[in-house]
Amino acid sequence: MDDVATLLRDASRDGQAVIPQGGGTKLDWGQPPRRADLMLSTARLDRVLEHAWADMTATVEAGCTVARLQHSLAEHGQRLACDPLWPERATIGGILATNDNGTLRARFGGLRDLIIGVTLVLPDGTVAKSGGKVVKNVAGYDLPKLATGSFGTLAVITQAVFRLHPLPHETRTLTFAATRVEPLCELALAIQGSQLAFVSLQVRADGSAEPALDVGFEGERAGLDSQQDELLRLAAKLRRVDPPPAVWRTREELWQGTEPAVTGTFSVLPTELRAFCAQVHEVSTAPALGWRVVAQGVGVGHFRLEGATSDALVAPLQRLRAAAERRGGTLVVLVGPEDLKARLDVWGSPGDALPLFQRVKQQLDPQGTLSPGRFVGGL
Amino acid sequence: MMDPRILDRFRAIVGGDGLLTEPEQLRTYECDGLTNFRVLPSAVVLPTTTEQVQATVRVCHEAHIPFVARGSGTGLSGGALPIEHGIVISLARMVRILEVDIPNARVVVEPGVLNLSVTEAVAPAYFYAPDPSSQQVCSIGGNVAENSGGAHCLKYGFTTTHVLGLEVVLPDGSLVHLGGTTLDRPGYDLCGVFVGSEGTLGIATKVILRVVRRPALIQTLLAAFNSTNEAGAAVSGIIAAGVLPAAIEMMDNLAIQAAEAAVHANYPDCGGLLLVELDGPAAEVAALMTQVRAICTSCGAWELRVAQSEEERAAVWKGRKAAFAAMGRISPNYIVQDGVIPRTALPEVMSEIARLSGQAGLRVANVFHAGDGNLHPLVLYDARIEGQERRAERLAFSILELCVKAGGSITGEHGVGEEKKAFMSVMFAEPDLDTMQRVRCAFDPERLSNPTKVFPRPRLCAEKPGPYQPHPLETAGIAQLF
Numbered sequence: 001m002d003d004v005a006t007l008l009r010d011a012s013r014d015g016q017a018v019i020p021q022g023g024g025t026k027l028d029w030g031q032p033p034r035r036a037d038l039m040l041s042t043a044r045l046d047r048v049l050e051h052a053w054a055d056m057t058a059t060v061e062a063g064c065t066v067a068r069l070q071h072s073l074a075e076h077g078q079r080l081a082c083d084p085l086w087p088e089r090a091t092i093g094g095i096l097a098t099n100d101n102g103t104l105r106a107r108f109g110g111l112r113d114l115i116i117g118v119t120l121v122l123p124d125g126t127v128a129k130s131g132g133k134v135v136k137n138v139a140g141y142d143l144p145k146l147a148t149g150s151f152g153t154l155a156v157i158t159q160a161v162f163r164l165h166p167l168p169h170e171t172r173t174l175t176f177a178a179t180r181v182e183p184l185c186e187l188a189l190a191i192q193g194s195q196l197a198f199v200s201l202q203v204r205a206d207g208s209a210e211p212a213l214d215v216g217f218e219g220e221r222a223g224l225d226s227q228q229d230e231l232l233r234l235a236a237k238l239r240r241v242d243p244p245p246a247v248w249r250t251r252e253e254l255w256q257g258t259e260p261a262v263t264g265t266f267s268v269l270p271t272e273l274r275a276f277c278a279q280v281h282e283v284s285t286a287p288a289l290g291w292r293v294v295a296q297g298v299g300v301g302h303f304r305l306e307g308a309t310s311d312a313l314v315a316p317l318q319r320l321r322a323a324a325e326r327r328g329g330t331l332v333v334l335v336g337p338e339d340l341k342a343r344l345d346v347w348g349s350p351g352d353a354l355p356l357f358q359r360v361k362q363q364l365d366p367q368g369t370l371s372p373g374r375f376v377g378g379l
Numbered sequence: 380m381m382d383p384r385i386l387d388r389f390r391a392i393v394g395g396d397g398l399l400t401e402p403e404q405l406r407t408y409e410c411d412g413l414t415n416f417r418v419l420p421s422a423v424v425l426p427t428t429t430e431q432v433q434a435t436v437r438v439c440h441e442a443h444i445p446f447v448a449r450g451s452g453t454g455l456s457g458g459a460l461p462i463e464h465g466i467v468i469s470l471a472r473m474v475r476i477l478e479v480d481i482p483n484a485r486v487v488v489e490p491g492v493l494n495l496s497v498t499e500a501v502a503p504a505y506f507y508a509p510d511p512s513s514q515q516v517c518s519i520g521g522n523v524a525e526n527s528g529g530a531h532c533l534k535y536g537f538t539t540t541h542v543l544g545l546e547v548v549l550p551d552g553s554l555v556h557l558g559g560t561t562l563d564r565p566g567y568d569l570c571g572v573f574v575g576s577e578g579t580l581g582i583a584t585k586v587i588l589r590v591v592r593r594p595a596l597i598q599t600l601l602a603a604f605n606s607t608n609e610a611g612a613a614v615s616g617i618i619a620a621g622v623l624p625a626a627i628e629m630m631d632n633l634a635i636q637a638a639e640a641a642v643h644a645n646y647p648d649c650g651g652l653l654l655v656e657l658d659g660p661a662a663e664v665a666a667l668m669t670q671v672r673a674i675c676t677s678c679g680a681w682e683l684r685v686a687q688s689e690e691e692r693a694a695v696w697k698g699r700k701a702a703f704a705a706m707g708r709i710s711p712n713y714i715v716q717d718g719v720i721p722r723t724a725l726p727e728v729m730s731e732i733a734r735l736s737g738q739a740g741l742r743v744a745n746v747f748h749a750g751d752g753n754l755h756p757l758v759l760y761d762a763r764i765e766g767q768e769r770r771a772e773r774l775a776f777s778i779l780e781l782c783v784k785a786g787g788s789i790t791g792e793h794g795v796g797e798e799k800k801a802f803m804s805v806m807f808a809e810p811d812l813d814t815m816q817r818v819r820c821a822f823d824p825e826r827l828s829n830p831t832k833v834f835p836r837p838r839l840c841a842e843k844p845g846p847y848q849p850h851p852l853e854t855a856g857i858a859q860l861f
Contacts, residue, residue, distance in 0.1 A: 054619065054723045055721040055752075077621065109540060113536055128810050128815075129807065130814070134791075135751050136792065137719055137787075137791060138537075138788075138793075138795075139799075139803065140803060141815040143572070149567070150567055167621075192484075193504075195595040195660060197594070220663065220667075227660055265563070267561040267564070269485075300563055327560075329561045350566045352556055353566060356822070357566055357567050360818060363820055
């Protein structure tokens with residue numbers, strides 16, 4: 001930690017730009033930084049510092065991979081109830097900085113709801129803690145939330161404290177298929193409006209195969225059986241199929257395929273998911289694009305568009321964003337060809353809070369040392 | 380006395396009936412739920428629209444008048460305590476529920492809407508989960524400021540979990556939208572920073588809330604133990620078994636007596652009472668209830684009682700939620716404390732509280748959210764007896780120190796406010812507080828919005844951001860920071 005502070009302080013003094021890096025799985029997300037003089041790897045800050053299993057909290061260094069943390073927590077039958085992308089390589093610092101939530105969010109909330117404490121190193125070398133080690137705490141500002149999703153532009157996360165959950169006794173996934181995505185989205189809404197205690201809910205659709213809906217449950221056998229019965233009643237008109245292997249990791253496939261392509265995220269109201277999926281289909285018809293969507297019932301998801309040229313992707317993306325924004329949603333291009341990123345605002349409109357974002361950045365990173373230009377509005 | 384020209388400007392914004400300036404009217408606003416701090420504001424402004432809030436704040440900004448936003452004034456840490464020569468902006472007239480969107484489980488409200496009204500607006504299928512004991516009278520705006528909790532946040536999370544977006548009037552009068560109806564909006568999570576900032580970053584004028592589907596079955600178990608230690612062991616057992624109840628509350632004998640005297644909740648007379656609520660699909664609740672009963676029995680519970688009807692359940696909760704006010708039945712005066720400890724430290728901290736209580740010669744009743752380690756020791760005293768109040772305050776503060784020493788927090792849900800700002804230095808180092816205040820400077824560089832709360836020492840926003848430099852007097856050991 002002292003090393004991080006010294007390095008950052010020196011870099012700030014010398015006007016260098018520093019890019020914090022964890023497992024390096026998401027370094028290409030967002031705009032390319034305007035400058036990059038130093039990469040700051042957290043690879044050697046990789047310890048699980050404390051697993052207070054009886055209190056169901058854990059303190060972990062930023063460079064620890066998600067899988068290693070989970071493995072260690074499992075010794076006491078616990079877990080961080082979050083399933084981000086590429087857990088074998090992704091680090092705690094990285095998933096926090098990019099706010100990479102997984103499918104368990106439907107039940108356990110996002111990272112912002114699971115993090116209870118953070119240690120940050122600011123570019124001037126200040127080491128600051130916020131939050132604490134107890135799950136309930138309102139002393140001072142909630143800086144763990146400020147760090148979550150800040151894309152390494154405010155401070156370097158060196159440690160985080162999480163609230164934990166028990167590993168489930170048993171899990172069960174039911175998958176349904178249909179020829180069109182609409183009835184699946186309808187079912188997703190019906191499930192969310194029901195008293196079923198699902199832990200994850202995912203819609204999968206693409207240009208070539210049949211769309212599907214996955215519903216995940218956790219619990220004791222008796223409870224699972226009765227929930228399954230109830231779900232089958234709700235889904236009576238749909239066809240039940242076997243879930244594919246690693247069903248809850250299928251969104252990782254959105255980073256594979258033909259190039260040029262873009263992979264991005266979107267967020268819409270749960271009721272708008274149906275229209276959004278239809279829109280992805282529509283923007284991909286003329287000219288024909290390859291497309292895929294993996295969406296969570298809560299309204300957030302990932303998409304991939306593949307075209308003959310990166311040029312061919314620009315207009316469809318703009319239409320898609322307009323469709324998402326029409327009812328308060330957002331669309332972000334995470335990964336794509338550099339020329340496309342230069343032509344398109346990958347983040348979309350930050351709204352009227354941009355001046356405030358800029359003032360926060362100015363306060364914490366006045367020299368623009370950290371990942372300059374990578375984030376929303378050129379932050 | 381405030382400059383009459385300024386008062387005229389306020390009057391022009393909110394009309395004659397929206398401005399209070401008479402001392403007897405102002406007296407209503409001189410304190411919040413923490414009544415031992417009182418300051419008379421120069422005026423109270425009661426806007427009815429966002430535009431009026433903006434215009435009022437703009438006047439304050441131009442004339443450099445500090446302001447304190449106030450909801451229902453039920454806060455327990457003095458967060459809504461007025462500032463001398465400042466004004467209070469009461470949001471009590473902004474009470475519209477603007478949108479109820481059941482399919483998306485979203486509700487948009489103005490800040491003066493009462494907590495319970497949100498649940499009423501979406502009942503019976505949905506409810507608003509954060510449920511502070513004052514839920515019938517406290518406002519959503521106040522909940523946002525304090526990041527209020529409640530018994531059910533063990534499973535469902537705090538106010539911050541349920542606030543998706545905010546419309547905020549910044550201290551210069553400008554309007555920003557933080558978060559929104561959809562999740563994960565690109566940009567810094569300033570909605571998350573604003574919730575729980577205790578009115579120091581601006582005034583929320585619109586709040587987008589998430590409501591929760593009511594579970595199929597709710598069951599509440601009362602378990603009587605001989606001591607809080609036995610009850611505490613049962614809590615640890617329940618959590619260790621991987622059960623996540625909707626709520627686990629604990630009361631000691633003194634608290635039970637008070638609740639009985641006040642609302643006749645029909646609690647068993649015991650040394651430690653646990654109230655465990657389970658909710659979810661019926662089969663799951665049934666299986667978990669069997670497990671919880673077995674754990675309680677193995678830890679020494681001699682009476683187990685499941686509330687059989689909705690009325691019985693309501694009576695059980697009424698006793699718990701009335702526990703603070705019920706202290707008036709058994710003591711002329713009392714201090715409500717709010718601290719958090721890691722759950723495992725409970726037995727140790729409880730016996731230390733008992734020791735301190737004996738030492739001070741004052742009774743301490745204990746009511747707490749045992750599932751998340753949030754203690755509410757109630758220090759009983761008689762203000763008519765010379766020196767007791769002082770001793771009670773000292774005892775309440777030493778309990779807080781105990782919490783911090785055990786690895787916990789000085790506040791779990793009541794906030795820092797005026798009461799605990801000196802204690803922030805016990806829990807946080809100077810660079811931690813300084814970093815928080817830098818964030819504050821981004822919102823409120825001129826320190827107009829509830830400026831004297833939360834932080835033990837104000838940071839001047841013109842100060843060059845940088846690592847904390849101790850004042851020469853501190854280095855010399857002449858002065859100390861509190």
